[in-house]
Amino acid sequence: MRSVEGTVLQLRCSKCHSSFPTFVPVGDTDYVTADVVVASSAGKKDLFVTCLSHEEIHGQVGEKVVLHRFSRDSHRDNLVLLRLLRAENPQIPSGLSFQNFRRAYGPPKFFYSCIKCSGESEVVDNMSISAFRGNGGIINAIGVELREPT
Numbered sequence: 413m414r415s416v417e418g419t420v421l422q423l424r425c426s427k428c429h430s431s432f433p434t435f436v437p438v439g440d441t442d443y444v445t446a447d448v449v450v451a452s453s454a455g456k457k458d459l460f461v462t463c464l465s466h467e468e469i470h471g472q473v474g475e476k477v478v479l480h481r482f483s484r485d486s487h488r489d490n491l492v493l494l495r496l497l498r499a500e501n502p503q504i505p506s507g508l509s510f511q512n513f514r515r516a517y518g519p520p521k522f523f524y525s526c527i528k529c530s531g532e533s534e535v536v537d538n539m540s541i542s543a544f545r546g547n548g549g550i551i552n553a554i555g556v557e558l559r560e561p562t
């Protein structure tokens with residue numbers, strides 16, 4: 413079975429203020445992580461995680477097929493795919509001294525879809541898989557083994 417290293421992010425929507433978790437793979441390259449699909453429902457602390465198969469990726473309809481499969485297997489009709497929408501690099505004004513440049517420089521900010529509305533959600537916290545589970549969170553990993561980053 414394929415194994416994916418990752419972490420759980422707590423997200424908050426800037427539009428409707430919903431707060432919800434998602435799983436994100438921690439990989440060296442986009443190639444490693446691009447086919448991981450995560451779904452959940454508003455108000456639940458459970459995540460469904462799987463990897464698209466080769467056919468699903470190349471069929472262009474992969475995510476919809478996977479969502480349908482999750483819904484069927486879990487008997488839930490309110491699952492929503494959680495997607496990474498965009499990454500924003502920090503705005504660094506030109507002409508800064510090196511010290512101020514260092515202060516302004518940071519990792520990119522990631523924006524995810526919202527579980528309830530069409531808004532964007534931001535990362536407010538991140539935790540290990542075991543901390544999430546210890547907190548009552550459930551991760552249903554389907555056809556994939558999820559591990560803490562080494």
Ligand SMILES: [Zn+2]
Binds near residue numbers: 427430528530531
């Ligand atoms: Zn929202």
